[in-house]
Amino acid sequence: MKIGVMVQEGPYQHQASDSAWEFVRAALARGHEIVGVFFYTDGVYNVNRFMNPPGERVIGKRWSELGAQGIPLVACVTDSTYRGITQEIAVPNAKISGLGNLAEFIQQADRFVTFGD
């Protein structure tokens, strides 16, 4: 099954970010295809490459590793601009781009799952 994902909350503050990552990993392990992960509102903080939590999971790096497997990771450009997240600040496998990507993921997916508050 083709699955699209949206993340609406930031890292280390809300369960949504971790749950989304766990969901994507579990779906891949089951043989599903993830058509893309769209980071919206505070979700754009998930792609910050400068996260450096001592001795803790590095949420941005984890997402980037999924991106390296070919899963499109897109952070909303408007929300990123509001929050000072630029392409230079983003992890290597994430792209800062428009809301149109969300519409594309929805079109491509059999199921669409949102993680937020």
Place this chain on the structure above:
Amino acid sequence: MEHGEPRGEPSGAPPRKVLVLMRKAPYGSLYNWEGLQVLLIMGAYKMQGLVDIAVAFVEDGVFAITQGQDPSSLGMKAIAKTYPALPDFEVDRFYVDGQSLADRNLTLDDLVIKPEILDAAGMARLLAEQDAILPF
């Protein structure tokens, strides 16, 4: 891709049925405002025949469309003013959960638009027929 430029394949596939589900009060968090931005983008895709878009208001989400909002002291724009303009952007299917209105002592006369009122069964049917539900 450019922000907001539809580029989906013009296939013969039927449009995806997408529902934006407004659950939260309009101020206090940006959820409702960001849901509005998604509605505007989806309107552009509807124009291309790629999606079918509707919006439903449930729980505190019904406060997003109440009349008389003045959030100027919060430094916010009045969200309710945008909803009546949505049909110009191809978003013209509005639903509201009747119980959520009743629980808040609201009627259609209190709202800036006239959504179709659904009971619990009607809301369940609406949700069940969607290809994608985007909660805000």
